[in-house]
Amino acid sequence: MPHGGWRPSRLDLLLALAVMVAGQVESFGRQGIEPGQIRHPVPLAAGAVAAGVLLLLRRRFPMSMLIGLLVVGIGVREVTDAGYYAAWHFYSTLILVHTVASAAELRSRRGLAGLGCVLLSYAYLQTFQHNDVAEVLISAVFVGVAYTSGILLRRQIDRTLRLARQAARLEAGREERARQAVAGERARIARELHDIVSHNVSLMTLHTGGVRMMLGDDPGHERERALLTGVERAGREAIEELRLMLGMLRAPGGTGAEPYPAGLDRLDALVAQVEEAGPAVRTRVEGEARPLPPGLDLSAYRVIQEALTNALKHARATRIDVTVTHSPAAVTVEITNDGPPSGPLSGPPSGAKSGPGGGLGDGGEGGHGLIGMRERVAMHGGELSAGPVPGGGYRVRARFPLG
Incomplete structure (x- = not known):
């Protein structure tokens, strides 16, 4: 048990005050000349104050304070020249025995030294002549319980610290995996947008050359030809810059993004692949479909793809409904399945509705599927929600505004 702080805790202050007050009450309340009474109360009262001070420093110097208490007891006994044993000394001894036991592992040098101090203090208790066998056993029981409770406390604290460190490592690992997932998804989006932008700029450049x-x-038309030549040159430079700046985002050893990025027009092929794995998928398109910006079209497709994959891998769904709604202001995709809950989602996006559920599994360790959806929807200023459906199942809904 670590004792790195110099300042006493509130518990130390409370115990010290209790010993001091009890010592004063005992010293002056039992003053008298009869057997069992205290003839010289002042030394005992001063010893109680000294014991309280020792308790204030018990966490910092446990063995030294126990030896100090033993010295205080011997000193009071010599000054008073009496066989009376103060109760405050016994209470303080038990507290310090507990502290010594909780300070170090018994198998260490410090632990063995602490055990020696405890045995020395117990031996001092047996020096009073009026102690009988019962008194010896009673004091042994109290000292043994105090020492054992200290050992148990230290082991519990050590276990708690180990669990806290392990939890901190797991949390750090989870956050690191989440950061890697975000970076990976953004790189994938950049690769796909690189192909889209490069393709469109190439078409613009070719059309400009054709007009020229x-x-x-x-x-x-000399002026027009000069302007068109400048546009062609700017287009070629833009393509080259895209290759230099974004081409590095392609996966090492791979081809990077798809040569022809997917979109909602390939939804039927995606659904067919999912149905081959077992669940029945029903697709419905509402509103009047119209051409979408390539990046938005790709992101909507990826959200549906990820939700279908998670429903297939994690939710054990038997039926999945996919709805694509076109409106003048937005395109909304909604994926609902009848799968049972599969465990809590981790890493929900800010503002997203999430929880235990089948439809949106983690898509990988640490909720990376949900992270990928969030990145794609947020890129277009949209909204993503994911959560269980009343009555069973799970729903993922993404809204992409148009403007």
């Missing part, structure tokens, strides 16, 4: 060639060599 259609103008021919007519001197009247």
Whole structure:
């Protein structure tokens, strides 16, 4: 048990005050000349105050304070020249025995030294001539209980500290995995957008060159040809910059993003693949479908793909409903399954509704599927919610605003 603090705790202050007050009451309350009474109360009262001071420092110097208490007891006994044993000394001895036992492992040098101090203090208790066998056994029981309770307390504290350190390591690992998942998903999005942007800029550059060639060599269109030539040059430079800046995000040894990024027009093929694995998938499109920006189209497809994958891998669903709703202001995708809860989700996005559920499993360790969905939806300023459905099942809903 670590004792690194110099300042006494509130418990130390309370115990010290209790010993001091009890010592004063005992010393002056039992003053008298009859057998069993105290003839010289002042030394005993001063000893009680000294014992209280020793208790204040018990956590910092446990063995030294126990030896100090033994010295105080011997000193009081010599000054008073009486066989009266003060109760405050016995209470203080038990407290310090407990502290010594909780200070170090018994198998260590410090633990063995502490045990020696405890035995020395117990031996002092047996020096009073009026002690009988019962008194010896009673004091042995109290000292033994105090020492054993200290050992148990130290082991419990050590166990708690180990669990706290382990929990801290697990939490740090989970946060690191979550950060890696976010970085990986953003890199994947960047690779896909790299292909989309490169493709569109290439088309713009080619069309610009085509228009320039259609103008021919007519001197009247010299200015137009010069402007179009500048646009072509800027387009080629933009493509080259994209290759240099974003091309490094491609996976090592791989081809990076898909040569033809997916979109909602490939939803039927995705559903067919999922149905081959077992669950029945029903797709419904509401509203008037229209061309979407490539990045948004890809993100909506990826959200559906991730939700279907999680429902298949984690929820043990038998039926999945996919709804795509087109409106003038937004495109909304909703994936609902009838799978039973599969455990709590970890790492929900800020503002997302999440909880135990089948439909949105973790998609990998630490809730990385949900993290990926959040990144894709947040990129377009959308909203993502995920949670159990009343009556059973799980729903994932993503709304992508159009503007």
